[in-house]
Amino acid sequence: MRTSLDKAEKGNSVKITGLPEGETAAQLIRLGITVGRTVKCLDRLPGGTVILQNRRQEIAIGQRLAENISVVI
């Protein structure tokens, strides 16, 4: 299903298909979140903040950023 990252549920495997423009994209790529990569959604907090696991790394992404990242669940 194509959607945005903030819709991911706990336990989902999500494949990144699109990042927002500009500096944010640069920051995400540096952290290892690139288009084509599959990551695990460890949790989705009530406010929409998403916790991702990329290999051994855990990354928290705020709702306003997550809604701009397109994924396939």
Place this chain on the structure above:
Amino acid sequence: MKNDRIISRLEGKSSSGADEYQKAAKVALAGNPNVGKSLFFNHFSGMYADVSNFPGTTVSVSSAKYKNYEIFDTPGIYGVSSFNEEERVAKKVIVNGDIILNIVNGFKLERDLFLTLQLIEMGKKVTLIVNFWDEIKRRNIFLDVEKLSELLGIEVITTSAVTKEGFDKLDYAIENAREGKIDDEVLSLIEKTVKKTGDKTDAVLILEGDSETAEKHGLEPGTPNDREMIYIGRRNRISEIIDQTERENTPKAEFANKLGRLALNPLTGIPILLVILTAVYFFIGDFVSQRVVNFTEIKIGKELFEYNVKSFVAGYAAAEVTVEIPGAERTDEKTFLFPKGMNARPDLKSEFETFSSKPDAVLHFQFNNPFVEIVFGEFGVVTMSITYLFFLLLPLVMGFYFVMALLEDSGYLPRLSTMLDKSLSRIGLNGKAIIPILLGFGCITMANITTRILGTNRERTIVTAILQFAIPCSAQLAVIAAMLSGLGAVPILIYITTMFILFVSLSTILDKLIPGESSPLLIDLPTMALPRMKNVLQKTWFRSYGFMREAGSWFVVGSLAVGIFKISGLLTAWQNLLEPVTVNWLKLPKEAANAFIMGIVRRDFGAAGLFDMNLTPEQVTVALITITVFVPCIASFVVMLKERGWKEGMTVWAGTWIAAFLVGGIVAQIII
């Protein structure tokens, strides 16, 4: 200030002592946040730079001499660029460094190699230090170090910085740093720009869109799209490297990590936060501020230290000593007169000693000579300030620093940031803001600099203001804890609620006033770890030492100033000037105005000025609220001006005057 000096020395601009430094090769410790750089720096320098388990501990550059080298500690970065202040600071050191020790967390190698490849592509001489080797072994991760070295074209050594395992190879690492292998594709991409700039470092930065560097060469910086292309290429090469070098057996979730995950979700995270806060409350509010301080202040400070100093002085100086012995029915009281000092009357002295040797005896020394009274008397500069500084403030401040160090080392803070992100984004911030704010409870001055980790200028402005207005620092908290303890729960609740309302309204107002919006949260969560006692104690010790050194000298300045004010009559004039505000509006005695003078110098002195006044619990509450909101200490003010510019700094400073009297007054009108 110190930072500017280090940076200009890096760029070769410095004049004094420059020769010596020019010869020494500059070795930069570079790496992602929280990989252990500062532990390495401490090893090289023999000094102590803060080490904590959250990204963004180091936010400025330190340097030290080591053998023939000059070593630089830098803020952690995920890549060389200028996205925020931390990165700009680190970039300068890296660009000007001769040798780079690139420290990586071997446990998160894939993340960290991004910076490694960038450094290599920039043509820097690099050695890779794979740290956290203990974690890699413990978790059965296999890493082919030789293959890694071959693929990158540089030396790779492995270390475990907490046990200093592998540190014997550090000299080798520095001596054998070299330029690594650069992919042909990258070489052809940067070729044209290298011809114009003369070196790869600037060329790579320009192609990645760094406008500062581009300007230097009069070139156009690359577009965000160019940068993205370069970044993706780098990430792809990393995936290949990782595939060839790393193997992992299915990882098992560890207890610490599970706890870390529970701390993120409000459902479980709020109870965890409450447990932590309760523990802190009992530790500071009950154990330290009652038991420990009662012992240090009364037993050591008053009964041992002051008694001995005063009776020694009374041996030679004219004195009047009143001894009270409280009994069940009536208090026995006796006054001994020594017009020529105790030693002149051995008979009376021994009578006095027998009388005052009863267990509950309370002694009052009164010296006839005003000078002796000022130095050694009831409020004497020597007697009172030493008791106050060493036996009241110090134990409390150490208690706070200890708690902060535990929290900093556990990896909990970034998780708290994440949990609070949604709430903070309603008031114009994001979760990251909680880190400088919490550090503010330790020291506002330091926290002002830590705002560099925030994504936008707007957030830095808001958090800096919050720090000066609504956050009491550890020294001030120490006095507040001492004054509020024993008054029951109501004053504490009023104090906390008022500060909380101020915090939220201030942030909301600034959010409305300042154009733009806060950056969304993006945090790399560190692994949860049991705090290492050695580091916790070391940090507590160094911070307490620094605190005493600074507070001690300012205390003398502050009490001297008040002394001069008193003698010259300015103090009375000031009290009279503020009387309408202090007495009518804040409903405090007019002498409370003294606290504001002291408060301008240091915040805890402001509160200390109230300590010896006879106030009702309600007045204590109002006075403490007013003095908390009141101006930041001089040190913090100076740093704020430097970090935020004089216009913003002055506005905040003036604002705290207004807010202090406004908020304090409103509370006074309601509760008194």
